[in-house]
Amino acid sequence: MSMQSDLEAACLSAGAGDEPGAMWAEFVLGPELPLFAGHFPGHPLVPGVMQIETIPVALKRITGHSYRVVRIKKAKFSSPVTPGEQVLLRLQTETRGDELRVRAQLRVGEKTAGSFVVDLRRP
Numbered sequence: 001m002s003m004q005s006d007l008e009a010a011c012l013s014a015g016a017g018d019e020p021g022a023m024w025a026e027f028v029l030g031p032e033l034p035l036f037a038g039h040f041p042g043h044p045l046v047p048g049v050m051q052i053e054t055i056p057v058a059l060k061r062i063t064g065h066s067y068r069v070v071r072i073k074k075a076k077f078s079s080p081v082t083p084g085e086q087v088l089l090r091l092q093t094e095t096r097g098d099e100l101r102v103r104a105q106l107r108v109g110e111k112t113a114g115s116f117v118v119d120l121r122r123p
Contacts, residue, residue, distance in 0.1 A: 007057040014061040023091040025058035031083035046081040051114050054089050055104050071119040079113045
């Protein structure tokens with residue numbers, strides 16, 4: 001399987017929020033994924049790139065359109081995400097010409113695990 005298909009399978013649910021442009025998605029990356037064998041042996045962590053790639057996966061699930069990350073404006077990893085944890089991704093989107101600016105927050109329980117500002121574009 002690819003990272004994209006692993007993330008699509010890990011997306012449990014997703015939907016629109018109460019405010020315009022607000023969206024959310026829930027993910028659980030199972031410990032059986034091969035990537036955890038090397039990242040890091042004995043102390044597996046969800047790689048930062050996978051955390052950021054949850055954003056286009058969530059958008060595709062919610063909107064039906066594919067997106068690709070074209071620019072990472074901000075990426076702050078505040079707390080580790082480990083296999084099997086339920087992750088809540090909250091998104092706030094803003095259209096900017098042919099790009100979509102997304103401000104995202106990744107939470108595990110009550111902790112913020114990461115916050116991101118990324119620009120995406122439809123292929």
